[in-house]
Amino acid sequence: MRATVLVAVLLASPVAAQGPAFDSPGQSSYGTMGQTTRFSTEFNPAIGFVIDAFGDYLGVDNDSDGFNAELRLLEFNAAAYIDPDAWAYVVISSEELEGVEVEEAAVEYIGFDNNSTLKGGRFFVDFGKQMQQHLEELRTLERPLVLREYLGEELAGTGGQWDHWFAVGDSPVRFSVGVFADLLGEGHHEDEGEEEPETAVPERKDFDELSFSARVTGMRDVGESGILQLGASTRIVPEFTAEFGPLSQDGLSNVVYGGDITFGHTDETGNKRFTCGGEALLFDGDLSAEVDDPAAPTVLTVLDDDVFGFYGFADYAWNQQDSAGVQYSRIESPENPADDVSELDFYYTHHFTEFRRIRFGVTAIDAPMDGDALRAYVQLTGFFGSHAHGLNW
Amino acid sequence: MKRMPTSLAAALLLGGVAAAQLDVVATIPDLKDIAEEIGGDRVDVISIARGTENIHGVSLRPSHLVKVNKADVLIQIGLSLEHAYVPGLLEKGRNRRIQPGAPGFVNCSEGWEAIDVPEEISRSRGADIHPLGNPHMNIDPRGGRHMADRILAGFLRVDPEHAEHYEKRHAAYVAKLDEAETRWAKLGERLRGKKIAIYHNDFTYFARHYGMNVVTSVEPKPGVPPSPKDLARTVEVLRREQVGVILTAKWSNNKDVRFVAEKSGARVIEIPIMVHGVKGVDTWIGMMDFLHRELVGALDP
Numbered sequence: 001m002r003a004t005v006l007v008a009v010l011l012a013s014p015v016a017a018q019g020p021a022f023d024s025p026g027q028s029s030y031g032t033m034g035q036t037t038r039f040s041t042e043f044n045p046a047i048g049f050v051i052d053a054f055g056d057y058l059g060v061d062n063d064s065d066g067f068n069a070e071l072r073l074l075e076f077n078a079a080a081y082i083d084p085d086a087w088a089y090v091v092i093s094s095e096e097l098e099g100v101e102v103e104e105a106a107v108e109y110i111g112f113d114n115n116s117t118l119k120g121g122r123f124f125v126d127f128g129k130q131m132q133q134h135l136e137e138l139r140t141l142e143r144p145l146v147l148r149e150y151l152g153e154e155l156a157g158t159g160g161q162w163d164h165w166f167a168v169g170d171s172p173v174r175f176s177v178g179v180f181a182d183l184l185g186e187g188h189h190e191d192e193g194e195e196e197p198e199t200a201v202p203e204r205k206d207f208d209e210l211s212f213s214a215r216v217t218g219m220r221d222v223g224e225s226g227i228l229q230l231g232a233s234t235r236i237v238p239e240f241t242a243e244f245g246p247l248s249q250d251g252l253s254n255v256v257y258g259g260d261i262t263f264g265h266t267d268e269t270g271n272k273r274f275t276c277g278g279e280a281l282l283f284d285g286d287l288s289a290e291v292d293d294p295a296a297p298t299v300l301t302v303l304d305d306d307v308f309g310f311y312g313f314a315d316y317a318w319n320q321q322d323s324a325g326v327q328y329s330r331i332e333s334p335e336n337p338a339d340d341v342s343e344l345d346f347y348y349t350h351h352f353t354e355f356r357r358i359r360f361g362v363t364a365i366d367a368p369m370d371g372d373a374l375r376a377y378v379q380l381t382g383f384f385g386s387h388a389h390g391l392n393w
Numbered sequence: 394m395k396r397m398p399t400s401l402a403a404a405l406l407l408g409g410v411a412a413a414q415l416d417v418v419a420t421i422p423d424l425k426d427i428a429e430e431i432g433g434d435r436v437d438v439i440s441i442a443r444g445t446e447n448i449h450g451v452s453l454r455p456s457h458l459v460k461v462n463k464a465d466v467l468i469q470i471g472l473s474l475e476h477a478y479v480p481g482l483l484e485k486g487r488n489r490r491i492q493p494g495a496p497g498f499v500n501c502s503e504g505w506e507a508i509d510v511p512e513e514i515s516r517s518r519g520a521d522i523h524p525l526g527n528p529h530m531n532i533d534p535r536g537g538r539h540m541a542d543r544i545l546a547g548f549l550r551v552d553p554e555h556a557e558h559y560e561k562r563h564a565a566y567v568a569k570l571d572e573a574e575t576r577w578a579k580l581g582e583r584l585r586g587k588k589i590a591i592y593h594n595d596f597t598y599f600a601r602h603y604g605m606n607v608v609t610s611v612e613p614k615p616g617v618p619p620s621p622k623d624l625a626r627t628v629e630v631l632r633r634e635q636v637g638v639i640l641t642a643k644w645s646n647n648k649d650v651r652f653v654a655e656k657s658g659a660r661v662i663e664i665p666i667m668v669h670g671v672k673g674v675d676t677w678i679g680m681m682d683f684l685h686r687e688l689v690g691a692l693d694p
Binding site for chain 2: 110113114115165167169170171172219220221224227266268269270271273319320321352353354355384
């Protein structure tokens, strides 16, 4: 019986280019559109994998210190043209072997007769310099503190984004506008084991309750070897709800504004590279929510305020294989704006080849409420097959 | 093509001067030089690479994006030599005139018989694997003629009205090449059978053309930096085979090369792998003259 149902389902379910072997009358047919060889691999997408693992020692002012090792990330990515005017990509990952997540799956339309593109699907939001990057692409083990706290570990949204760039003299200027179902961010405080109110946007909403993003950025040559980039970004969540057990509060909203500056210099051989820069963020609106007693909550309090934070970094590669840098981030805590929290990273990266690298780093966190922490880590990353994310600007 | 104020254009037209130049983007200075030889004052050419960097890892600048967006012609070597930057540049440059297959896309390796075509496409063979074969055809003494032919074909496709101009200049350049090739052939005879070591396989076409003996490379496999064990092996091979010269480019003239040279007693010669790769080498013919002169001076003084 089960086998019969399975066969029926398979016959009734054409799967993209690998359609059914036989089309009965009334079925939508892919065969009439030219793709008739079901088992051809010639049009398959480029496929890549990433493995990212680390071992670390964490010293904190409580009992959770000690050594650990984690297979942090398995990432599968694939990309291909759908037709001459559109391409698509997918990034599927498993973090810390806890389930599988579709980080990105999007189609980008490139058929406009100008410098515009239109992207739809789920993808990392165009905010600043580091939010578009996947974890393994970062120069440090984690995203900078200010980005984690104000935007989330990752900021992927399901929606659409229009991109356009134009030239001012010899300098390109790009802007993007995105509209999304939800931009609350992921991973905010989830790993700290704290019981906190959950935030969510309404499943069905008016247009002005959708989340928005926007970015404008320009780059210019500085002499023969330098590049200067300036950018400004925003992320708007105009309607969300905080809930904890029976308690909830709706009509909440917040906005994050960001400004970024980056300078890069490369010597004449291309081997020695110096990069420095930073981002400053202002987080405004309903920042956080808490309950009086997580065991028996009676009051849910929402903090409406604005907080400021930033990060800055400097990174130097003295040959093709070796680089080192420092990154510093400081924030006013969204939970308690009177508290300043800071994070200082030192790191050294060695590329065995273009596709395999090892990184040693030390991260020091100074947090008045949660206590100070020191983390030393070694990170090993391997890139397999096709792997590229193109120009990130 | 270059845009100009209407009044200026009108003045030029009234003066009987054909005004519009082709905007040309060349990936490396070698192609810029040859394109200027063939195009003359009808082309305005920029090069993305400076000539001193690793040819596979050229850093893009913002102005390159703008130039690509407005270009009438893009000239590349191909064979995935520029795979690290041309595909992304073409994607973001959003210029249909120079996409692969369009008249303005000039692939100089088209019709070239590549060597070192890998039998297996696997990273186990090296990090810097080129599925279509060794892409460093610009270091082959015959390469200038082939690149010039392909560039001429591209200019004729895009700007057929000025075919006579391009063909005349191409013929003049080929005559220069004929003369140079005669000069190089005499010098090349003195290189036959000479033993050398290289850092990367960017010199293979030249060496093979003259029957030189490339005994070993400092890189154990393309794109893979040598380990201490690899370096020890290279030193041992150079001593055993009595190899007196290591050829390296500016970007790869590093501590590993110096270590091998010091331990084996070999001499390091820094060669250009692109025009402008060493000071004073400003044309493709000039680069070839430099290579022949330097090598003969080192190997058969």
